Amino acid sequence: xxxxxxxxxxxxxxxxxxxxxxxxxxxxxxxxxxxxxxxxxxxxxxxxxxxxxxxxxxxxxxxxxxxxxxxxxxxxxxxxxxxxxxxxxxxxxxxxxxxxxxxxxxxxxxxxxxxxxxxxxxxxxxxxxxxxxxxxxxxx
Amino acid sequence: xxxxxxxxxxxxxxxxxxxxxxxxxxxxxxxxxxxxxxxxxxxxxxxxxxxxxxxxxxxxxxxxxxxxxxxxxxxxxxxxxxxxxxxxxxxxxxxxxxxxxxxxxxxxxxxxxxxxxxxxxxxxxxxxxxxxxxxxxxxx
DNA sequence: GACAGTATATGCAGCATACATCTAGACAGT
DNA sequence: ACTGTCTAGATGTATGCTGCATATACTGTC
Numbered sequence: 367x368x369x370x371x372x373x374x375x376x377x378x379x380x381x382x383x384x385x386x387x388x389x390x391x392x393x394x395x396x397x398x399x400x401x402x403x404x405x406x407x408x409x410x411x412x413x414x415x416x417x418x419x420x421x422x423x424x425x426x427x428x429x430x431x432x433x434x435x436x437x438x439x440x441x442x443x444x445x446x447x448x449x450x451x452x453x454x455x456x457x458x459x460x461x462x463x464x465x466x467x468x469x470x471x472x473x474x475x476x477x478x479x480x481x482x483x484x485x486x487x488x489x490x491x492x493x494x495x496x497x498x499x500x501x502x503x504x505x506x
Numbered sequence: 507x508x509x510x511x512x513x514x515x516x517x518x519x520x521x522x523x524x525x526x527x528x529x530x531x532x533x534x535x536x537x538x539x540x541x542x543x544x545x546x547x548x549x550x551x552x553x554x555x556x557x558x559x560x561x562x563x564x565x566x567x568x569x570x571x572x573x574x575x576x577x578x579x580x581x582x583x584x585x586x587x588x589x590x591x592x593x594x595x596x597x598x599x600x601x602x603x604x605x606x607x608x609x610x611x612x613x614x615x616x617x618x619x620x621x622x623x624x625x626x627x628x629x630x631x632x633x634x635x636x637x638x639x640x641x642x643x644x645x646x
Numbered sequence: 647g648a649c650a651g652t653a654t655a656t657g658c659a660g661c662a663t664a665c666a667t668c669t670a671g672a673c674a675g676t
Numbered sequence: 677a678c679t680g681t682c683t684a685g686a687t688g689t690a691t692g693c694t695g696c697a698t699a700t701a702c703t704g705t706c
Contacts, residue, residue, distance in 0.1 A: 387541065387615060387622050390661060390694095396626050397537040398693055402633050409640035416653050425636050429629070433695055438654060440693095461653040461702045473644070476637055483634035486536050487627050489569070493542050494623035496565050497616055500549030504613070538662060556684050573664060578686060580662095601671050601684040 397486050400432050400440045402479040405468070408450065409476055414463040415441055441466055449475050537626050540572050540580045542619040545608070548590065549616055554603040555581055581606055589615050 407413070407421040415438050422432055444450045449472035455463040468476075547553070547561040555578050562572055584590045589612035595603040608616075 387538075387619050390538075396694085397630070399629070399633065400693080402637060406633065406636040406640050409637065409644055414653075426632060429632065434653085435655070435657095435696085435698095436694065439656085442655090459703070461700095463653065473641070476641060480634050480637045480641070483630045483637070487630035487634065489539070490537065490623045490627035490630060492566060492569065493539065493546065494620050494627065496546040497542060497549065497620045497623070500546050501613070501616060501620075504549055536663085540662075554684075574684085575665085575667095575686070575688095576663065578684090582686090599672070601669095601682095603684065 399430065400436050401444070402476075402483060403430055403432055404437060404440050404444070405449075405472065405476040405479060408466060408468045408472065412465060412467040414455065414465050416463070418466070444472065539570065540576050541584070542616075542623060543570055543572055544577060544580055544584070545589075545612065545616040545619060548606060548608045548612070552605060552607040554595065554605050556603070558606070584612065588612075 403422045403426070404418060406425060407418040410421060410425065413421065416434070418441075419432060419434055419437055422430055441450060441452070445452055445466075448469060450466050450468055452464045452466045455465050543562045543566070544558060546565060547558040550561060550565065553561065556574070558581075559572060559574055559577055562570055581590065581592070585592055585606075588609060590606050590608055592604045592606045595605050
């Protein structure tokens, strides 16, 4: 999912000089971001997947660029679990679009995600502080 | 890894009422925490795995309780990658202990983790804000 | 016809987590 | 002697999230 903008564009095999904590695959071990991002976009407006992806970019000021494939997978799962509903958009020309909409449960899930993300925010900060403190002590 | 303290002790099969964003396995999709926690503990003091686990609990005020098995796996990998070194502690009674120590590369890795965790902190906050904002707008 | 953009979807590899289980020494209680 | 608990290390397995590659298909442009 989310590549952080501002990092070097890194061509195909250009992960050379990066350290493990940033180099690792699977999002580099950052937490789940696609699902909450999708929910946030859906709260802003009901839309189809491709559009939600743009909405996520817009919302985050271009910082979060989710993988399209991953986004569709997440939307499917959210639908299976009853947090969103979808219908094929009709009467349009062009490729078929599937319009997604949040359910009441989806809105509750979004609330839970806020708490969850705040917790992650706090824990990340706590660990960063611990590391900083220990490093400082180490240099003394 | 880290179970957050304060959540109900949840007996064996007691994941019943929890929502997906908190219920999911694999750490619930929170980011990597064991590795940075281990590095922070090792910065504080060289020690063996079991003790590092306690140190992590102490450091975080009991908030982060890493899985022992996972911790040993992480330490092994860090050693394979040259970030820590280990020796079997000798002359002791009791079960064998393996003492771990940070290398210079390990200290650099810890620095990288600080930046990485700050980034995660910021991104989690950003998403939480986006969700909150969208939810607020939704209620108006 | 070739190509780019829109739109949805699947396959795969890699990392991280949680829970269960295994070995093994030391020690206390019955 | 048997049982249980704590310490200490390690492995197996299931689940989940990510990123990248790839496949399909429609539309409009050159």
